[in-house]
Amino acid sequence: MQIPNHYQTLYIRFIRFACGMTIFALLSGILFQESTKKIPFSTTYPPGIHWEAVYHLAFVHGHIFLIGVLIPLAIIGMLHFGLLLGGKTISEKLLKLGSWLYLPNALLAVLLMLYKGYHYVISIRMGQLDFAQINHSFFCGCHLLRQIIYGLSHTLMSVGLGILVVAIWKSLSNLKPNKANEAN
Numbered sequence: 001m002q003i004p005n006h007y008q009t010l011y012i013r014f015i016r017f018a019c020g021m022t023i024f025a026l027l028s029g030i031l032f033q034e035s036t037k038k039i040p041f042s043t044t045y046p047p048g049i050h051w052e053a054v055y056h057l058a059f060v061h062g063h064i065f066l067i068g069v070l071i072p073l074a075i076i077g078m079l080h081f082g083l084l085l086g087g088k089t090i091s092e093k094l095l096k097l098g099s100w101l102y103l104p105n106a107l108l109a110v111l112l113m114l115y116k117g118y119h120y121v122i123s124i125r126m127g128q129l130d131f132a133q134i135n136h137s138f139f140c141g142c143h144l145l146r147q148i149i150y151g152l153s154h155t156l157m158s159v160g161l162g163i164l165v166v167a168i169w170k171s172l173s174n175l176k177p178n179k180a181n182e183a184n
Contacts, residue, residue: 006092007079010099014072017103021068021110028114029061035121052131053124057117060110067106071161078168087171094167101160108153 003011036054079090116138123134139146 001083003080003083004089004092006095007083007089010079010095011076013099013103014076018069018072021064021072021107024110025061025064025068028057028064032057032061032117035118038125039121049124049129053121056113056120060113060117063113064110067110067157071106072103075161075164075168078165082168082171085172085175087168087175090167090171094163098160098164098167101156102164103160105153105157105160108149109157112150112153 032054035057039050039053079095083089119138120134123137128134128137139149
């Protein structure tokens with residue numbers, strides 16, 4: 001089976017992205033462990049304060065693996081199995097559009113999670129225990145900027161992923177199981 005050149009380009013791009021995000025996810029796990037040691041359970045940081053301080057960072061590690069590693073590898077797998085099953089080749093334009101919307105915005109989404117997590121941790125370590133004030137000071141208090149950046153990154157990431165998944169689905173639309181395989 002011949003893999004089209006634009007599929008190979010996407011495979012390489014997504015595999016490199018997944019490798020980089022794996023390293024980033026591992027480092028974020030170490031950073032989380034080291035950063036939260038500075039906020040121990042105590043009278044200054046009782047359990048509720050401690051949890052509020054660290055839970056934003058606690059989720060970053062897993063989200064990086066999901067958004068940056070598992071989803072790109074799943075897309076590669078679906079594309080490849082679609083080819084193996086005899087599905088139609090998806091155009092280079094659709095694959096480029098989907099990947100260029102998904103990858104940078106996936107990176108931006110996890111960077112935003114990391115920023116939010118460290119914003120909370122650093123604010124609490126600096127003595128700010130009013131969570132409304134911490135939330136208000138996020139993005140220097142500019143809620144419009146916060147909403148625009150979060151909204152665009154998540155929307156564009158989702159649109160890119162949607163384009164890829166719909167294209168894969170459509171490429172398989174005319175496939176029927178092989179009669180020889182149905183007997184088994």
